[in-house]
Amino acid sequence: MSKELTTRAADYSQWYNDLVIKGELADYSAVRGCMVIKPYGYALWENMRDVLDRMFKETGHVNAYFPLFVPKSLFEAEEKNAEGFAKECAVVTHYRLKNDPNQKGKLIVDPEAKLEEELVIRPTSEAIIWNTYKGWIQSYRDLPILVNQWANVVRWEMRTRLFLRTAEFLWQEGHTAHATKEEAVEETTKMLEVYANFVEQYMAVPVIKGVKTANERFAGAEDTYCIEALMQDGKALQAGTSHFLGQNFAKAFDVQFLNKENKQEYVWATSWGVSTRLIGALIMAHSDDQGLVMPPRIAPLQVVIVPIYKGEESKPIIDDKVAGIVQSLKALGISVKYDNNDHTRPGWKFAEYELKGVPVRVALGLRDIENNVVELARRDTKEKQSVSIDGLATYIQQLLEDIQQNIFNRALAFRNENIREANSWDEFVQLLDTKAGFVSAHWDGTSETEDKIKEQTKATIRCIPLQNKLENGACILTGKPSIQRVLFARAY
RNA sequence: CGGGAUGUAGCGUAGCCCGGUUAUCGCGCCUGGUUUGGGACCAGGAGGUCGCAAGUUCGAAUCUUGCCAUCCCGACCA
Incomplete structure (x- = not known):
């Protein structure tokens, strides 16, 4: 497989697309604007999701799931929100197909099966969720509600780009309900902190926390807080948002509660989300002309081991030595793959795993085994060194942390210079x-x-x-x- | 959605202007063998609705029209 990459200098956009496709994170699909997230890319998303999910739970949130479809009447209830998203909504109007009487083997939409009320495919879930919360909330004792949902949403974008802007994308959306404004504002900023910590500490992408101006605010929000990251081409990317929604949705869906003084009050709301767009941020923050650079803490694969065979008789010796190394790495919770595939030679593997951004590569042959060493190569700097097999796992564990720090520092220095x-x-x-x-x-x-x-x-x-x-x-x-x-x- | 470009095997391409036997080449893929410290080599082999659809023609990858997709530049957006 020829995998020549476009360089950043030659064509930044093409470089980005090459990394996504040749790095096997995602591919184009048969559906306009929608992508297939391939196993390597999905493994990255799973790692990101797992860390975030843990952070949400540590801050008191629970997961739930709401429908993909939003009845149009509910969707239009909060006017500003509806207006803001109206232009990019996919709408379901029928519930049945039938055989085309004029063309054998073809289907047509059955005109008899028109829905009484159109269903909007959620571009975001405030409407369906606040309509639901109405039934959950009567008293201040029912508050706060701290719910998160992992879901897909659809926004019919005119111009799409892999991960950065796709018609359908995966995300999480937190939707919380509170008795007081202060508590809701505190929740909004707390979740912004969670996002900033995640993106900086796990994705190694430095962010600036801030508030959006009225122009850039989420439709239906009183205040939109955000984290902004800087990409290598000098463009900014909004990496996550946390919205203080005031009482807008409570009023739109008539969600009131009885306070301690026995008075009816409207509920205060927040919503916050990050999406698969973060993967785009990660790619553009760290990668180079040789390919992706994965931050060790969320890398789908942290270590790859490449054997250097010399004749058939060397194989069992190397395989046996590697088995011990794999075991000691796994014992430390480090993900590792031993690539002893004999169809490709070492040089091909080196290039392939660099393209995929695997943080650490271990190579070893008989020569190394005789000296009780391996060759270690780190993806971020491409430096190679010879390291003793004794204590190798611990050494690699530290190296992974060093790489994590190094790529963050590098991105931070670039951001600050700019x-x-x-x-x-x-x-x-x-x-x-x-x-x-x-x-x-x-x-x-x-x-x-x-x-x-x-x-x-x-x-x-x-x-x-x-x-x-x-x-x-x-x-x-x-x-x-x-x-x-x-x-x-x-x-x- | 407006402007521009592109679409030929998994990828990159020749052929198209000027229609004419079996669509070119490289990489990759399959089989066998030799190999293995930075994208191996030899031999044999498989793989094509020429983006899709209609039209012109005796005949279309090639000409015409429509549509679709991707990329770039705008407007819109996480």
Whole structure:
């Protein structure tokens, strides 16, 4: 199999597609805008999902499952939310097919089987969930409700890209209900922290936590908190969002509770989600021209062992030595594959596992066994070293941690180098055009100005960073007074 | 959805302008053998609705129309 990769410099988009497809994470499907997530890619998602799921449970959440279909009348109940998603909804209108009387072997939609009410395929589940919560909540004693759902959603996007924007994608969506505004706001920021911790500590992608401006806010939210990451091409990527929904959905679905003072009040809500898009972030944050670079903590495979045979008689000797190494790695909870497939030679395997981003490669032949060593190669730096077989598993365990740290530090350094302050319009435009990355600048706080800046530069306000330092200044476009800088960037 | 490009075996391609026997080449794949420290070699072999559909024609990969898909640039978006 010829697996030449496009380089980042030659064509960044093509490089990304090559990694996804040749790295066997996903493939195009027969359905427009939808992808097949292949076993290697799905194993990565499972690892991400498992860690997140554990973090959600540690913060008191439980999982549930709600229907894929949302009756149109429920969907339209929260006006802003409905409006925001209306343009990208897939809708089920019929429930039956029948044989085409004019063409043998063909099916047509049975016009007799039109649904009384159309069903919207969920682009997000607030509507169906809040309609359900109405029946769950009577008293303050029923609150809070801390539910998460792992699901697929459909958003009929005009232009799709593997993992970054597909018509159907996998995600989790948390939907919580609270008795007070304070508690709901606290939940919103708590989950933002969970996301930031996950993305930084497990995916090794540094993020900036912030709040969205009104323009970029989730449809139906009072406030949208987000984590923003920077990709190697200098574009920003929204990696996760946590929304404070106020009482909007409670009012739309009439969800009230009786408080301690025996008074009816509307419930306060949050929702938060991350999706398979995170895989796109991971790819673009760490990978290089040789292929993917998987962060050890969530890598589908952490260690691969490649034997270097010399004649038939060497095989049992090497296989036997490797068996012990595999056992000691597994005992430490390290995932390992011994690739003694004899159809491909070592050089081919080296390239293949580099493409797939396996963090550590172990190679050994008779020469090494005589010296009681193996050759260790780390994916992040491509450095090779000879390491003693005694204590190898422990050494690799530490090496995996080093790699995890190293790729995070590398991404962090890149991110920090690419946040620049602009103090004039000319400087602002020049930075966007020549440097990419985030530009920190003053803004007068109005949607009109934000729109104009977007129109002229294609840059949007990614977020107003949390714990932003206050600083008097003048808006980059209008010169009106501003109390803080916000982060602009061109984004995915 | 608007503009541009592309579509020939799993992948990359020649042929198309100027229609004419059995659609070119490389990689990969299968069988056997030799091999194995950075994408091995020899011999033999399999694999094609030329993106799909209609039309023009004695005859279409090639000409015409429609559709589909992918990529790039916009608008929209997690």
